[in-house]
Amino acid sequence: MDWWIWLVIVVAVLAAAGAALVALQARRRSGGVIAQGRRPRGRRSGS
């Protein structure tokens, strides 16, 4: 195979790995709103 085909393959693999890493990192850092407690009850709002 021509050398440039190998270059394209290597660049494509690196790009895919980079995108996967960025997605994984975004997932690790993504936040949430976590409820704590068993069988919770209500609250009074607007006080």
Add this chain to the structure above:
Amino acid sequence: MTTYLRASEIIRKPVVTLGGEDVAQVKDILFDASKGRIRGFTLTGRGLLSGPLHRELLWRNVHRLGPDAVMVRTGNALEDDDSTAQSAVEEPGGGNVLGIAMTTRSGTRLGTITDAIIETGATPVVAGYELESPGHGSVLVPVAGPVTVSSERVLVPDETAEHSAGTLESFGTAAEGLRRRLEQDAQEKQED
């Protein structure tokens, strides 16, 4: 004056000491589902490549929740582990409320929770939720009275559906309206 903030405005805020040092970044907001009170935050490190810190910041150690940063006195304000957050996720009735459904007690699905509304103050509380509602788009729904949170849905009184708001500015009025309505209903029940 009561101020309301979206939880998404707090998530990813830097945690800064009074000495000016960035020590962490807010990842999750932890709240006590029984009363809606904010208990604290889980944290990630600063910088693009850093992951979860496995430490947490309890609300009692927060000096000030500012518009651009969560202020703490020193780096010692952070707990050495994240045991509170871990136990919360494992308990029945615990877990992330973003992405789960809000349903009334009579079984009507109001929408999917996309954000939480935080009432700020000395003890901040989760005062409501932002929902993506089929046919209505994005609506802000206050919570008051008995509210049950499970890993799959938040159950609210039927009256909740009648007191939604379109914007954060009108949310306070909706929350007050719902509170009065539930008080009135409770009073009528007592009289019967």
